[in-house]
Amino acid sequence: MSHGNTKRSYKAQKVLERFEKKLNRQIVGSLVACVHCGNCTDMCHYVLTNPDDPSYAPAYKADRIRRIFKRHFDWTGRIFPWWVHAKSIYTDQDLEDLQDIVFGKCTNCRRCSINCPMGVDFATFNRMARGLLVSVGVMPEGVAVVSKDQWELGNQMGVLKEDYVETLEWLGEELEMEMKDPRANIPIDKPDCEVVYSINPREVKYDPRTISDAAKIFYAAGENWTMPSEHWDMTNFGLFSGDDDLGGAVARRLYEKTAELRGKTLVISECGHGYRSTRCEGPNWAGMDVNGFRMESSVITMIRYIKEGRIKVDKSRNSIPVTFHDSCNNARSCGLYEEPRELLNLVCADFHEMYPNRAENYCCTGGGGAMSMSEYTPRRLKSAKVKADQLTATGAKIVVTSCHNCVDGLTDLIKHYKLGLEVSQLVNLVANALVIEPKVVEVPAEVAPTVAEPLSLKGRRILVADDEPDFVTFVSTVLQDNGATVLEASDGNQAFEMAKKEIPDLITLDISMPGKSGMEVFELLRNTPETASIPVCIITGKPEMRKLIYDRPVPPPEGYLDKPVDEESILLNVRKTLVLARDK
Ligand code: SF4
Ligand code: SF4
Numbered sequence: 001m002s003h004g005n006t007k008r009s010y011k012a013q014k015v016l017e018r019f020e021k022k023l024n025r026q027i028v029g030s031l032v033a034c035v036h037c038g039n040c041t042d043m044c045h046y047v048l049t050n051p052d053d054p055s056y057a058p059a060y061k062a063d064r065i066r067r068i069f070k071r072h073f074d075w076t077g078r079i080f081p082w083w084v085h086a087k088s089i090y091t092d093q094d095l096e097d098l099q100d101i102v103f104g105k106c107t108n109c110r111r112c113s114i115n116c117p118m119g120v121d122f123a124t125f126n127r128m129a130r131g132l133l134v135s136v137g138v139m140p141e142g143v144a145v146v147s148k149d150q151w152e153l154g155n156q157m158g159v160l161k162e163d164y165v166e167t168l169e170w171l172g173e174e175l176e177m178e179m180k181d182p183r184a185n186i187p188i189d190k191p192d193c194e195v196v197y198s199i200n201p202r203e204v205k206y207d208p209r210t211i212s213d214a215a216k217i218f219y220a221a222g223e224n225w226t227m228p229s230e231h232w233d234m235t236n237f238g239l240f241s242g243d244d245d246l247g248g249a250v251a252r253r254l255y256e257k258t259a260e261l262r263g264k265t266l267v268i269s270e271c272g273h274g275y276r277s278t279r280c281e282g283p284n285w286a287g288m289d290v291n292g293f294r295m296e297s298s299v300i301t302m303i304r305y306i307k308e309g310r311i312k313v314d315k316s317r318n319s320i321p322v323t324f325h326d327s328c329n330n331a332r333s334c335g336l337y338e339e340p341r342e343l344l345n346l347v348c349a350d351f352h353e354m355y356p357n358r359a360e361n362y363c364c365t366g367g368g369g370a371m372s373m374s375e376y377t378p379r380r381l382k383s384a385k386v387k388a389d390q391l392t393a394t395g396a397k398i399v400v401t402s403c404h405n406c407v408d409g410l411t412d413l414i415k416h417y418k419l420g421l422e423v424s425q426l427v428n429l430v431a432n433a434l435v436i437e438p439k440v441v442e443v444p445a446e447v448a449p450t451v452a453e454p455l456s457l458k459g460r461r462i463l464v465a466d467d468e469p470d471f472v473t474f475v476s477t478v479l480q481d482n483g484a485t486v487l488e489a490s491d492g493n494q495a496f497e498m499a500k501k502e503i504p505d506l507i508t509l510d511i512s513m514p515g516k517s518g519m520e521v522f523e524l525l526r527n528t529p530e531t532a533s534i535p536v537c538i539i540t541g542k543p544e545m546r547k548l549i550y551d552r553p554v555p556p557p558e559g560y561l562d563k564p565v566d567e568e569s570i571l572l573n574v575r576k577t578l579v580l581a582r583d584k
Helices: 010-022 025-033 045-049 058-073 075-079 092-102 122-135 141-153 161-179 201-205 208-221 244-260 272-286 298-307 328-333 338-347 374-383 385-394 404-416 426-433 469-481 492-502 518-527 543-550 567-582
Strands: 195-198 265-268 294-297 322-325 398-401 422-425 461-465 485-489 506-509 536-540 559-562
Touching (some): 010 092, 010 122, 025 122, 058 075, 058 092, 058 122, 092 122, 161 208, 195 244, 208 298, 265 272, 265 298, 272 294, 272 328, 298 338, 322 338, 322 385, 338 426, 404 422, 422 426, 461 492, 469 567, 518 536, 518 543
Parallel strands (some): 265 294, 398 422, 461 485, 461 506, 506 536, 536 559
């Protein structure tokens, strides 16, 4: 196609063809409505930090896109292009120039929209323009890399499945040790849970403390929860790149995984663009009716737990002055204004509001994918002066935000302007304020080792299932010396058959055995009506396996003991198991 004597490049031609397909009522409304009143100019952080450069003004930037629309899709521009400043694109350089504006001079923060008398939403068609450029391969390199990772590996930081699962297991083990409770863990792919927890890959790669803090909160709340082993990324680079196909694919994977696990609520960890993409935009991009489960920000989940009395918090543990930064996507785009403040006031003793705030808050200046576009870093940091001044004026020592992207943006500008503030998230503060009552298994006086008359084992029939003959001999001798009748099984099949036939008063069960493993036997016992109520005490030399027992979809064992064992520990635990089963 040509314009006069100028031949249009292949990419420019494709952009024009795709432009028409992107036009909808919302975008056309914003493209035609501007009256150039200038109300939006001082709303933009780029303008405030570059007062002498008109190319940063929202209306100027919008007009770079608007003039293409007018030239091709609006009758005024088609007939009188000179009158309405309509202008087409012809060369690849034209596209590069457009890239510099739509990616490099705007974070799609939408602050310029709030004062517009005509309801122009520049960020909406700026995102559309990004998508058009991306469709012909014109984009900052960082955008291409991150998009590729999210397409190919399912998450935007290229985290491999084995690294993700290993990190969750490691964090789960640490939590178990900290809580001294084998039920404190991070369940993976557990079906039929109340909560499926989805995260930002940044948490696995750079900030695993946010995962362990969330796990601690779920544990303290007694939540039945899980994390998916795959399709767990709730972020969506499609929002930043303007690529609706990527946006739809990423959102669909998460929705389908949640449905596959039959989760009741998809909880989205603290991330502004992740929340907006998953909760608000994703169903449209994916073309799906998402109605099998609810979607909720983890901020709401944490407030619920406190209000329902499921967790207790002590705000005096967070006594350092904090302020709150509203993420543009959470606040301006999704209306999450009051909830984070409500939570902050529940868990922090000294909260200082930042001004302006809520819908009028300034971008962290790392939004819209800006953190991945290193070529624009100097511009970004220059524009961040606005945010730096806002932060300094609060007098706070910690800035809290509910967005991983904002954590990075704020951290970078705090370092650049040497502000000396820490950046934190609500999940960290809630976990720090948690008052966790020790989960003591009360041992009734009659079974305590110091009481005069411990529970008698006389006449009790106990099945000892273990493939180590020496161990079986030792345990059997201890139990027989205390009056019990002992049955012995040396593999899983034998253990189950004997349990079914003999219906003993208690089974001590090893996890690693030939034939059926102890885990299979345990699940079989629980699922067989005759044996379902026989108390089981797991005795294993592989503590790392214990969580697998507690993760099974059947009631947990009544007792648990690590090898090596001695006479005292065997008797104490066998008695305790019998008493707990009796009192159930
Ligand atoms: S969306 Fe934000 S960054 Fe972009 S022009 Fe408007 S105020 Fe400026
Ligand atoms: S405030 Fe609205 S109408 Fe006025 S210049 Fe900005 S976009 Fe145009």
